Amino acid sequence: xxxxxxxxxxxxxxxxxxxxxxxxxxxxxxxxxxxxxxxxxxxxxxxxxxxxxxxxxxxxxxxxxxxxxxxxxxxxxxxxxxxxxxxxxxxxxxxxxxxxxxxxxxxxxxxxxxxxxxxxxxxxxxxxxxxxxxxxxxxxxxxxxxxxxxxxxxxxxxxxxxxxxxxxxxxxxxxxxxxxxxxxxxxxxxxxxxxxxxxxxxxxxxxxxxxxxxxxxxxxxxxxxxxxxxxxxxxxxxxxxxxxxxxxxxxxxxxxxxxxxxxxxxxxxxxxxxxxxxxxxxxxxxxxxxxxxxxxxxxxxxxxxxxxxxxxxxxxxxxxxxxxxxxxxxxxxxxxxxxxxxxxxxxxxxxxxxxxxxxxxxxxxxxxxxxxxxxxxxxxxxxxxxxxxxxxxxxxxxxxxxxxxxxxxxxxxxxxxxxxxxxxxxxxxxxxxxxxxxxxxxxxxxxxxxxxxxxxxxxxxxxxxxxxxxxxxxxxxxxxxxxxxxxxxxxxxxxxxxxx
Numbered sequence: 001x002x003x004x005x006x007x008x009x010x011x012x013x014x015x016x017x018x019x020x021x022x023x024x025x026x027x028x029x030x031x032x033x034x035x036x037x038x039x040x041x042x043x044x045x046x047x048x049x050x051x052x053x054x055x056x057x058x059x060x061x062x063x064x065x066x067x068x069x070x071x072x073x074x075x076x077x078x079x080x081x082x083x084x085x086x087x088x089x090x091x092x093x094x095x096x097x098x099x100x101x102x103x104x105x106x107x108x109x110x111x112x113x114x115x116x117x118x119x120x121x122x123x124x125x126x127x128x129x130x131x132x133x134x135x136x137x138x139x140x141x142x143x144x145x146x147x148x149x150x151x152x153x154x155x156x157x158x159x160x161x162x163x164x165x166x167x168x169x170x171x172x173x174x175x176x177x178x179x180x181x182x183x184x185x186x187x188x189x190x191x192x193x194x195x196x197x198x199x200x201x202x203x204x205x206x207x208x209x210x211x212x213x214x215x216x217x218x219x220x221x222x223x224x225x226x227x228x229x230x231x232x233x234x235x236x237x238x239x240x241x242x243x244x245x246x247x248x249x250x251x252x253x254x255x256x257x258x259x260x261x262x263x264x265x266x267x268x269x270x271x272x273x274x275x276x277x278x279x280x281x282x283x284x285x286x287x288x289x290x291x292x293x294x295x296x297x298x299x300x301x302x303x304x305x306x307x308x309x310x311x312x313x314x315x316x317x318x319x320x321x322x323x324x325x326x327x328x329x330x331x332x333x334x335x336x337x338x339x340x341x342x343x344x345x346x347x348x349x350x351x352x353x354x355x356x357x358x359x360x361x362x363x364x365x366x367x368x369x370x371x372x373x374x375x376x377x378x379x380x381x382x383x384x385x386x387x388x389x390x391x392x393x394x395x396x397x398x399x400x401x402x403x404x405x406x407x408x409x410x411x412x413x414x415x416x417x418x419x420x421x422x423x424x425x426x427x428x429x430x431x432x433x434x435x436x437x438x439x440x441x442x443x444x445x446x447x448x449x450x451x452x453x454x455x456x457x458x459x460x461x462x463x464x465x466x467x468x469x470x471x472x473x474x475x476x477x478x479x480x481x482x483x484x485x486x487x488x489x490x491x492x493x494x495x496x497x498x499x500x
Contacts, residue, residue, distance in 0.1 A: 012056035014408060014470055019047035042483060049482035053475035057408030062449065064149035065167035066399050067092060071141065071338065072172035074102025075381060076373025076388045078123050080170050083392035085132040089399050092164045093127065094139045094155055096334070100124045102174045103374070106195050108202035110381055111240040111270050136162075144169075144341040147449045148368035149404050168368050168395045171352060172388065173338060175374035178221035178328040183292045185325060190303055191292075193327040194237045201244050211321035213253040214245055215305045217290055222328035223259065224286070229349045232378040234326035235262045239270050241324065242279045254279045255318055257290050257307050264380075282309055282316070292323060329378035342369050343430055351377050362391040366430070367452075370394055409470040410451035411458060415443040417465035424457035424466055433457060 003013035021040040029036035066089050070081045073095030081091040101124065107116045127133050139157040146152045149167045177195060185191045192200065200208045216238045222231050235258070242254045258281060263271040275281065284290055290307040297319055305318040331350040339346050344364040347353040352375050355365045362370050372391040373384045398404070415438050424444055425433045432450035435442045444465070455468045467473065
């Protein structure tokens with residue numbers, strides 16, 4: 001708003017400097033009026049000092065390529081691609097596998113009763129029939145270059161290499177399932193993950209449908225030191241499988257061993273329904289996890305699960321024909337590689353990290369790159385679909401423009417002071433700095449289109465050869481000098497001498 005006001009008045013907007021005496025002074029010192037007044041005077045004096053050093057900077061327009069690259073052909077990627085294509089823009093959909101669908105291919109129903117496979121088939125059919133969507137199977141991204149509105153991505157797909165020009169990118173690479181190393185998984189053919197159990201139920205596998213007792217253990221591979229997060233979907237998945245089993249055989253004993261039941265939102269109703277139908281929920285503590293061992297009972301092989309029941313105050317032995325594990329949802333192995341290619345950040349848990357959880361929930365700090373689906377964090381299918389539409393909407397705000405404006409607040413190199421140490425190149429996460437030939441030899445050069453003005457390079461330069469426009473050393477030092485007047489410094493020095 002202030003920048004627009006300056007432009008309307010015929011002034012360069014980079015002359016603007018805000019003395020924020022509201023948030024930084026009056027709001028935080030409402031009961032210290034005299035001190036707040038003095039601080040407000042200091043803030044104004046410092047702002048005036050900096051404003052006197054500001055330079056008029058020029059922004060420049062960049063053309064926008066109207067195509068979009070969507071990485072990942074799961075429900076999130078396909079939904080986002082269809083939404084963008086339906087608004088008249090070309091989409092390049094890149095999938096690492098031979099077929100579209102992602103993890104949803106292993107899920108047959110949701111807890112609400114949605115037929116996932118039918119929905120998925122319809123979605124895939126719509127993608128292939130849309131003339132604006134170009135699908136690349138068995139694809140690997142080898143290089144990404146460019147900037148907001150003008151990216152170039154090199155893709156190896158089905159034995160050939162192609163270069164895709166696009167204005168925006170959407171990362172929807174999905175997630176993987178943790179492969180348990182505990183509870184005899186992989187050692188005993190009666191132990192499955194929740195997804196595997198759901199597949200067996202859909203296939204009406206007799207060893208599952210004819211089982212007398214099924215035990216499910218939650219939080220396997222997460223909410224621990226290695227992965228200190230909740231996989232979010234596991235509790236609902238367990239309740240869904242339990243209800244399916246009870247529907248098949250109401251006499252079947254089903255036990256769910258949990259730490260905290262987290263059936264988010266209205267899914268709590270299904271948790272209550274499972275409890276009413278005789279599914280037994282037993283809580284365990286993380287420092288006293290269930291123990292599983294293979295045993296024989298009545299001439300048949302079973303799994304004996306021992307767990308402490310905090311209500312009864314006793315250890316229970318549960319004989320199970322089937323053991324199902326709520327394996328954690330984890331980032332795919334390619335996440336770090338993709339993050340490096342597109343220069344986006346990851347959360348401490350290894351998932352993609354959005355720019356701002358409230359203001360930019362489907363955007364990265366890197367302009368022109370967006371995200372959706374379980375690559376962001378474990379989530380239910382409906383949440384994935386909603387986020388995919390959100391990402392498509394943000395992409396359209398970019399593609400609807402013919403040009404975008406690049407900031408004038410970028411780094412600049414003084415070739416005379418540059419010693420070609422390359423410290424700035426190493427520090428820049430946007431690859432905006434390179435060495436170029438000059439009359440004085442090879443020197444660092446900043447690409448103003450790629451530069452985001454974060455100033456990291458200026459702190460790394462040992463000779464102060466790089467300066468950040470709008471945040472120059474001279475302007476910042478003038479603020480510091482204005483913070484405390486020369487008269488005040490002398491007064492404090494005199495006082496210090498007197499105290500001695």
